[in-house]
Amino acid sequence: MDLRPKINDTSCRCVILTSIDEKPAIEIDVPDDSFVQMIKKTGGPNIQNCFQCGTCSGSCPAGARTNYLVRGIIRKALLGLKQQCISAKELWYCTTCYTCTDRCPQDVKPTDVIKAIRNIAVAEGYMLEPHQKTAQKVLEAGHAVPLDKDSWQDLREKVGVERIPPNASRYAEAIEEIRKIAKKTGFDKLVEDKEEK
Amino acid sequence: MAKKKSFYHFLGCIIPHRYPSVEKAAKLVFNDLGIDLLDMDGATCCPAPGVFGSFDRVTWATIAARNLTIAEAGGHPIVTGCNGCFASLWDANYELKHDHELRDKVNENLAEIGREFKGTIEVWHYVDALYQLAGLEKIRDQVTRPFTGVRMALHPGCHWMRPKIIKQKDDSERPHIFRELCETSGAEYVPYKDELICCGAGGAVRTADVKIALEFTKQKFDSLIAAGGADMIITPCPFCELQLDAGQVEIQKYFEQEYKFDILHVVELLALAFGHEPDEFGLATHLQYMQRKSEPAWENLGIKVGEH
Numbered sequence A: 001m002d003l004r005p006k007i008n009d010t011s012c013r014c015v016i017l018t019s020i021d022e023k024p025a026i027e028i029d030v031p032d033d034s035f036v037q038m039i040k041k042t043g044g045p046n047i048q049n050c051f052q053c054g055t056c057s058g059s060c061p062a063g064a065r066t067n068y069l070v071r072g073i074i075r076k077a078l079l080g081l082k083q084q085c086i087s088a089k090e091l092w093y094c095t096t097c098y099t100c101t102d103r104c105p106q107d108v109k110p111t112d113v114i115k116a117i118r119n120i121a122v123a124e125g126y127m128l129e130p131h132q133k134t135a136q137k138v139l140e141a142g143h144a145v146p147l148d149k150d151s152w153q154d155l156r157e158k159v160g161v162e163r164i165p166p167n168a169s170r171y172a173e174a175i176e177e178i179r180k181i182a183k184k185t186g187f188d189k190l191v192e193d194k195e196e197k
Numbered sequence B: 001m002a003k004k005k006s007f008y009h010f011l012g013c014i015i016p017h018r019y020p021s022v023e024k025a026a027k028l029v030f031n032d033l034g035i036d037l038l039d040m041d042g043a044t045c046c047p048a049p050g051v052f053g054s055f056d057r058v059t060w061a062t063i064a065a066r067n068l069t070i071a072e073a074g075g076h077p078i079v080t081g082c083n084g085c086f087a088s089l090w091d092a093n094y095e096l097k098h099d100h101e102l103r104d105k106v107n108e109n110l111a112e113i114g115r116e117f118k119g120t121i122e123v124w125h126y127v128d129a130l131y132q133l134a135g136l137e138k139i140r141d142q143v144t145r146p147f148t149g150v151r152m153a154l155h156p157g158c159h160w161m162r163p164k165i166i167k168q169k170d171d172s173e174r175p176h177i178f179r180e181l182c183e184t185s186g187a188e189y190v191p192y193k194d195e196l197i198c199c200g201a202g203g204a205v206r207t208a209d210v211k212i213a214l215e216f217t218k219q220k221f222d223s224l225i226a227a228g229g230a231d232m233i234i235t236p237c238p239f240c241e242l243q244l245d246a247g248q249v250e251i252q253k254y255f256e257q258e259y260k261f262d263i264l265h266v267v268e269l270l271a272l273a274f275g276h277e278p279d280e281f282g283l284a285t286h287l288q289y290m291q292r293k294s295e296p297a298w299e300n301l302g303i304k305v306g307e308h
């Protein structure tokens, strides 16, 4: 995907680090605390421990090759810059390797903070299409990577195991249970295809 | 004699649907070691920690908990050969045992399908079952085809040992358990600088942007080549295996660079070391070989396959 800034393209929802030649600085007067409180409730309870040492970004294999900057996202979140955080495409470059979590001297658990911010982003409609499709597959087949072709069954036969494994590929009632869970949590609505696409 | 230990065998998606050779190799190895693997009827996706954990923590935990309840009902622990499944099932089990608010929400959801998370079982990885339960001695006793002189690089991956404070498996900066386990095969361990970095597939990155994911993989391969190369790379995870194995074909397409590494799951390595023939579990069905119409480099692996 092309992550270069499209300065005049207002349809681009992704906010990128750019110099002030390209966009005005955001003025931060009094930080808004509500986003931090949301993150703390959604799975990132230690975010406020962060003292910005940069150990996380220095350890991050995603940051080494993309404009994803975990320390920067945490700082933005602490300043209440919710929209900047949840609309950034690079939020989705963290592979959840947990290296930063193992090294953070303040027990911020940056990986969990990023996942919490992703949860909030998704709840507000920022979701990449391929991820949406993967989630839909689990509701359709019970598996993110389904046994969706005869050739996969042939492969199983070739190695000497039964053609259909004893998971949701064999038991339709298991898929039914997943659908009921998704309906109860509202996940089905969250990942369904939206009209305006 | 102690009672034979039984595990529910959690297959997940990638092993049974893309790398069934791992499923078969696990059955051979565990059978040789006298550990029972029971079918886990009706288990679903773990669910994929990258996508589901990033989308909605409560739905992720509920679907994972549903899988856990299947094992709870039968009264045996779960064992999985996938770091991703381990990340969902182990983490959810841990979080549900410690976070009562989450547990209440999850159980409210599970009530909808007549289930309840009770927190009565543990989740193991193949690596735990092999290292802790069987033990290295017993494994060494089974080795009849040692990989003497074969150079072995490792890719331990992330989610078995990280986050280290919570998982308490190994020192994630200087791990030794996976290495010791693989060394029982008799192969020679080759260190390389980027051994411990992520393969690039996790966290829903492979799904979002395969090219970026492959850059991680490429970095690992280049680092290994700089260290003198290896005859095979061993991993405890089928998603890492997919990324390192089929990823070589994708790297060729996206970056026009050719790598030829044989990638084995640790149970495939042990199945061979225990004297099983590659055809018994279908080593040659790895997607790299299917797509390239190639074969494992038998000679480098020290395996005679006269009958092929």
Ligand code: SF4
Binding pocket: A049, A050, A051, A052, A053, A054, A055, A056, A057, A071, A074, A103, A104, A105, A106, A107, A108, A109, A110
């Ligand atoms: S390592 Fe921890 S304390 Fe340091 S910047 Fe990252 S999150 Fe903040």
Ligand code: SF4
Binding pocket: A056, A059, A060, A061, A062, A063, A070, A093, A094, A095, A096, A097, A098, A099, A100, A101, A110, A111, A114
């Ligand atoms: S978990 Fe994510 S943010 Fe942390 S080091 Fe790994 S890729 Fe970077």
